[in-house]
Structures are given as structure tokens and as C-alpha cells.
Amino acid sequence: MPPSTFELDKSHLAEEIRKRKARLVFLQLPEGLKTYGPELAAIVEEAGATVIISADPCYGACDLASVEARSVGADLIVHYGHSKMQPKAALPTLYIEAKAKTTVKSAVKKAIPLLETWRNIGLVTTVQHVHKLDEAKTVLLEAGKAVAVGDAGRLKYAGQVVGCDYSNAKAVSREVDAFLFIGGGKFHPMGLVLATGKPTVVANPYEKRAFRIKTEALKLLRKRWANIQEAKLADEIGILVGLKPGQKRIDQALKMKNLVEDAGKKAILLAIREITPEALMQFPTIDAFINTTCPRLSLDDAGRFRLPLLTPKEALVALGKIQWEKLCKEGWFEN
């Protein structure tokens, strides 16, 4: 295995296993870190515990496998790569955040020319880079920018965003001209655009480059609009209820069912863990879905699904309860 670009905190891990006298550890890693599972398992075993690695997909702290861990008799969950989200887990849980080792300086420097027309910059990032926000801020200040790092109090760190929560960005959205997102991939900056509607530049520290995210965002908006229009024509609508602990919103699903029925359509509640095209295709009478689980599945993976898979807010537009313009203004996320 090549050494990880993330700080896996191995000595902290060993120390905690010993301190907590853990006997059976359930180790959960996001997809990008699973490859280090066997290496980390060896450390846990050396510290005196047996370890079972979760091989199920894990896309966020909403996905904490406490039921699974308890069902195999584990007495400790070690959850890598995400900061604590759920107030109380059913089992003691050690979160290890896996901070990126890479510097962000040169990527942020490359972002400066792209931010040229704006003075007030909102700075956001994922948990992997929050410890480098000051480094990024310094570069921006030196370039004559004013920097805002929001803290709405919902997430662990100021300036932090997660896939479905941009409250820290929205907290400063009115006072900034544009956002600078630090991190890899387009998943979080796309969410940022959908949440705030603001111009967004990405500084990717792994590739040491910067780019504006605009065409993709417009393309996504057009797709969402088309999906909403298509869902309006549906006679039978499936309402997805998540089975992952942080994605279970029964009340919202029941509310959606009532709204769908009030609109004269049939509503079918469907419980689901992993949303796949294959699973949805088992219900050929259903014309569209409202997804109360992870909103990002609706937004980012729409291309994989043959039928519209609306977020609850989009469903409100399709059902004529709110305007498309309001959705665009207030953003796609509940937070």
C-alpha cells in the first residue's frame, strides 16, 4: 500500500483501543479510505481487540453503522473520514477525521485570478482541510480580499460543509460576493452552488489547481427543472424512506404522501437502504419518486435513474406548493 495522503492517526487509534479496553471493534471507512482497512485492522488487533471492517458503502456520518455494529456484538465503532453528526449513537463511537496532509497554499494562489472581480469571499471546505483554512485565509488576505468563514453552529467546524449541509456557507452568503471552496472533486462545490446560488471557485489542493464551477451548475439546474416537469405528469409516485440512521425521515415521507394524494395521485411508501436503478425498476407502475433519504442521490446521480427522483423541496415545486424561483433563491437543502 502506498502511504495515505490522509492522517490516519494510527497511534491515537491504538491508544483509544487500549484506553477503552475495546474487545470487538467495528471499523467503518468511506469508500476512498477502505483500502487502508486491513492496515488499520492490524493496528487494532495489536492493541488487543478483534476487528470487523464494514464492507458496506459509507458516504457520510449519516451512515453510522451502529445497528450493524451492535448486531455483530461490537463494543466500539471506529468511524473514519467524517466528523460527528448524530447526537447520540447506540454504541460508543470513535470518530477519526482523516485530515489531508497536503498544503492548500498553491491551489488557493491559483484561485486568486479567478476571484478577481469579487472582493468579499466566503471560505468553505470539508473536514479533510478545515485545519488549513487559516493558511487559505492568509493567501486571500494578502491578495486584498475580505474573508468570511461562517459558523451556523450545526457542524463541528466553522467553514465546514458536508454533502447535505451548507449552513455555514448560508450563514455568510449575503455578505459575500463569491465562495472559494477548498477540496477535491465537484460534489461539495456543486452542493454549495445549489445551496447558495453564489459564484463558486474551487481550489483543489491535491491537483494544485483552481477552476470556476459554472457550466456544470447550470446544466444541473436545467436537469432538475426537467425532472420536476416530468414528475408533474406522474400518476403514481414512490416516496423513498431511508433505512440508514441519519437518512430516516418518516414524518417527512408521510407528509409527502398526504400532499401527493391531495393532488389526486397515488403514493407508495418505499423503504430502502441503498438506492439503485435496479431496486427502483422492480416497481414498474411507479412514474416518479420523491426521495426523503440523501438529497445528493437525487441531485448528482439523476443520470443513473430512468425516472425523476425529486428531493422533497423539488416535490413541493412539482406539486405546486412552492415556486421554482423560491427553490433557486432559498437553495436545495434543508439547512
Add this chain to the structure above:
Amino acid sequence: MPPSTFELDKSHLAEEIRKRKARLVFLQLPEGLKTYGPELAAIVEEAGATVIISADPCYGACDLASVEARSVGADLIVHYGHSKMQPKAALPTLYIEAKAKTTVKSAVKKAIPLLETWRNIGLVTTVQHVHKLDEAKTVLLEAGKAVAVGDAGRLKYAGQVVGCDYSNAKAVSREVDAFLFIGGGKFHPMGLVLATGKPTVVANPYEKRAFRIKTEALKLLRKRWANIQEAKLADEIGILVGLKPGQKRIDQALKMKNLVEDAGKKAILLAIREITPEALMQFPTIDAFINTTCPRLSLDDAGRFRLPLLTPKEALVALGKIQWEKLCKEGWFEN
């Protein structure tokens, strides 16, 4: 929707919902019946309960979603298509077996010439056709055969087999020359061959045809042999622990871990719900897997996986604990 070829017992369903005064029903259907979910949901709602259909895959009664049902607040599980397997569920459960409406007579008649060289015939089927076993038996008796229908007491009906349990076939295996399997698909007859090693003829009542299953079985045996040989060379072995209630065998997994380590190899315990090639590929240092979950995944879906995925019995062969010949003689299944 076209009418189902299965008896969905709709009036029984409605009656039970009313009698049990169910409030929130969790409806679980195997893949082939999910398409009737919305239709059945309407009946449940008419009987006075709210219903959530499980959209997760369901391949057997081992897959009873009691934890999921409880987690959404359901007070009754309705489980279609499989007979009761688990002695006690965490929630009241109504099993509806979905018997096939089709006759089996003409398919069995077509099987007679294929059974020509044998006199003593073991008769087996799935829960969908157990109510037609007498019909099949009569045809065989008329053709001058002696018929044995085994009952080992593990499954609900005499002569019944499920994907991982052929105890009723093995109960009569010594006294019969060949088996006649009644049902659709090759999944169960392939299991029958792996469990008993006996000549097996299939009478498919849906297609009203009969055929001998031999080439496929030999091909599968060759593949299993090759997989075992490949696993012998592995340095690091992943041991899969099932997260579905009827597929969770922690003690067996821990025993396998010890055996693997005794053989000087590394052993990694991996908990998993749905075994997919994508999930296993997240662990690139692992060279082979021992699968303590559903054995059929190892046997039937091996082609989907890049690496050997042995059943525990096959692992014993790979680790030199038992002979290949013994495996072939005693069969692939625990029961």
C-alpha cells in the same frame, strides 16, 4: 398489471390486517413479486393500515427485515414468497407463501422419458409448488416409478428445498437413483446437484418442459475446483460476515479466521449486507474471500467476482482440512 401467476391471497391479507389491528405494515416481497407491491399496498390501506414496501433486495426468508421494520415503527411484517425460516422474529410476521397457480402435470409427463433409466425417484420442489407434489407423484407412479418425498424436519413442508437447505433431498438421497425437481429456473436444481451429487431432472411447470441438468453442474464443479486452487495461493483472505439476520454466522467467521491464521495467512473480517464486486474491490490487498453469508452467492455468482469467494466448506478444502472428494460426497451445504 397482468394478473399474477402466483396466489397472492389478497383476502387473507386484508383479513389478517383487520384481525391484528395493524397500524403500520412493512411489506417485503422477493424480486419477482415486488411488481405487485403497489397493488397489495392498496389492499392493506383499505384494511385500515399504512404500508411501507421494502425496496431492498430480498432473496429468502433469511432476509427477514425485522430490524428495518422496527426502525420505521412498523407493528407487522408481511413477508411474501418464502415460508417461515427464523424461529423468532423481532416483530409479528405474517408469511404469505405465494403458491404458483400453474399445474405441474404436463411438465412432469415430459420428464418421464428423461427418467427412463431410473426407477427410484426423489421428488423435490420449492414452496411455490409444494401443494402440487401429489399431482406430480401420481404421474410418476402411473409411469411405474417408486417415489420418495423426504422430510428432515427442518423446513415447513416435506419435499421442500430452499436455496441453502436440501435436507429433505438428502434425507432420501441414498434410496433414490435420481431426483425430479419441480419449479422454474436452474438455481434450486443446481443446489440439489451440489448437495446430493445425484442425477437431476427439472420439470418446469411455467414453460411446460423438462430437461436434465448435467453439463451446467459439471461446469460449476470445475469452476469451484479452480477457485479453491486459486485461494490456496492467497496471502491475505477476507472473511465475509453477513449482516442479514439469517446470514449472520460470527462464530463460524471467527473459526475461519483462526484456521486462516494457523495456515500462516492474514485474515480480515469484513461485515457486509449486499455482496457486490464493487464492495469487495475496495480492498485491493485481499487475494481471496471466505463467504460465511449466503452460500449461493459463492456458487452461482462466482462469475461476477474477480477473486475466489469460497464457501466455508470449500475453504476447509483450500486450507487442507478436508479433501475435495469428501466435499463432493457430502455436498456443499451445511444441511
